Amino acid sequence: MTAKSLSISHGYPHCITSKSKPLNVQIAQEEVYSFFGEIAKKLSPDDILREFKSLFIDSLDSQDSHSVPGIYRIFLDDNEQEFCNTLKRCIYIIINNWITNRKDKYIKELVNLFANENLKVKTNSSPAINIYKGWLNNFINSKDYQELKLFAAKYEESSKSHWANRYTSYLLVDQSVNKNNPREQQEAARRLSRQIKDKFKFEMAMYIARSQSAASSTTRYNNPSILGDNVLHLIKAIVLRRGVFSHENIANIFIKQTQEQTLGEFKKSIEKYLFFSVDNQELVESLRQQFAKSLSLWKKDHNQEILTKEFFLRTCNRVIDCLTTENGKEPSSLFIILLTQGHSLTLVIILLKTILICRNSRRHLEIRIAHLIRYYEKYPEDECKWVINFMEVFNITFAIYTENVEYNLIKTKENQSSNPQLNLDDYRVFSQMKVDRQK
Numbered sequence: 001m002t003a004k005s006l007s008i009s010h011g012y013p014h015c016i017t018s019k020s021k022p023l024n025v026q027i028a029q030e031e032v033y034s035f036f037g038e039i040a041k042k043l044s045p046d047d048i049l050r051e052f053k054s055l056f057i058d059s060l061d062s063q064d065s066h067s068v069p070g071i072y073r074i075f076l077d078d079n080e081q082e083f084c085n086t087l088k089r090c091i092y093i094i095i096n097n098w099i100t101n102r103k104d105k106y107i108k109e110l111v112n113l114f115a116n117e118n119l120k121v122k123t124n125s126s127p128a129i130n131i132y133k134g135w136l137n138n139f140i141n142s143k144d145y146q147e148l149k150l151f152a153a154k155y156e157e158s159s160k161s162h163w164a165n166r167y168t169s170y171l172l173v174d175q176s177v178n179k180n181n182p183r184e185q186q187e188a189a190r191r192l193s194r195q196i197k198d199k200f201k202f203e204m205a206m207y208i209a210r211s212q213s214a215a216s217s218t219t220r221y222n223n224p225s226i227l228g229d230n231v232l233h234l235i236k237a238i239v240l241r242r243g244v245f246s247h248e249n250i251a252n253i254f255i256k257q258t259q260e261q262t263l264g265e266f267k268k269s270i271e272k273y274l275f276f277s278v279d280n281q282e283l284v285e286s287l288r289q290q291f292a293k294s295l296s297l298w299k300k301d302h303n304q305e306i307l308t309k310e311f312f313l314r315t316c317n318r319v320i321d322c323l324t325t326e327n328g329k330e331p332s333s334l335f336i337i338l339l340t341q342g343h344s345l346t347l348v349i350i351l352l353k354t355i356l357i358c359r360n361s362r363r364h365l366e367i368r369i370a371h372l373i374r375y376y377e378k379y380p381e382d383e384c385k386w387v388i389n390f391m392e393v394f395n396i397t398f399a400i401y402t403e404n405v406e407y408n409l410i411k412t413k414e415n416q417s418s419n420p421q422l423n424l425d426d427y428r429v430f431s432q433m434k435v436d437r438q439k
Helices: 003-009 025-042 045-056 070-075 080-100 104-112 127-140 143-150 163-176 183-211 230-239 247-257 263-275 281-297 309-323 333-340 344-357 359-376 385-401
Strands: 405-411 427-433
Touching: 025 045, 025 070, 025 080, 045 070, 045 080, 045 104, 070 080, 080 104, 080 127, 080 143, 080 183, 127 143, 143 163, 163 183, 163 359, 163 385, 183 230, 183 385, 183 405, 230 344, 230 385, 230 405, 230 427, 247 263, 247 344, 263 281, 263 309, 263 344, 281 309, 281 333, 309 333, 309 344, 309 359, 333 344, 333 385, 344 359, 344 385, 359 385, 385 405
Parallel strands: none
Antiparallel strands: 405 427
């Protein structure tokens, strides 16, 4: 079915084609949303792009000073915010459908529709059209458009792509929980974020298998991280801790032992739990004291109350804030100190241990990671190498411990050493699918 046949059989919304003023903006908006919902299901991506461009962009080419172009008739009262809301929701109705049907490569073309020079040229004959062009230009220069561009980021050439685009999945999580965004945008962000994470997880598993097999093609699977061949050594070091003293087992013991504690007691317990067995104990001792002081001051008026599920969650979220960003704008002092001193893995393991006792805090952690990316993205890559290294270690560690692929070390060589950490080359990493755990 083509765009032309759809328009003939179903027609544009009445609010667009009618010569009279729309009676109600909300009713008109719902007609437009229904129209785009219908064509998103029935038309090819190319035809959808033509319909969208015709309604929102090409209609502004009119030189008739007495006519108001199609869809802009809905906003005769100069309600720019309502126009922006309508535009965004139409965009994400389309995007949501494309992501669902694995056609998201067309999102880049949708984004590029706004790179139209005619939108910048004012007409001498129609002040109204100049107003509407101004609305579109305001959208193009807004945060909303920057968020839209994230959906097309993975199709940019890597040489031209900003370093922060490697971590789009976290920026999308931030979009997915913003109640000010249309529900279609929240859902699209959720789906695409999961797709990106699943792709990374799959490519990492395939890279590990290929890199340890002499018979496997060296070009079939690429390393999805930017850590080079050192990533295999890092993965072995992360996976090494298994058995009785695994992070998961210790987390389960901690949960049982802290039941019925007061909030004050829990604060002390979680501090000991998080910093237990952390490498470089002498170096992190001052950081531990700073962390303990910050946590002890939080909600201190409630220290004598028995720990509830709500306080358990809020405390874990507070831990994450102390270690990442406390206000969602600038990084915390602990984050800066740990990373600038080369302790990315230490910080990641502490964050992991937090999520292992409270999986409901993971979304909060990913939102905080998004805030950090937003803070540092204004700096060039050369100035952010320590942040980028943290992000790579974070991605790998959480793919190993919180996704549905289980990694194990198998010793393939025998030697006289009893310390496996000194002989990681004697081990191979194996992965297998496991039953999804609650996230």
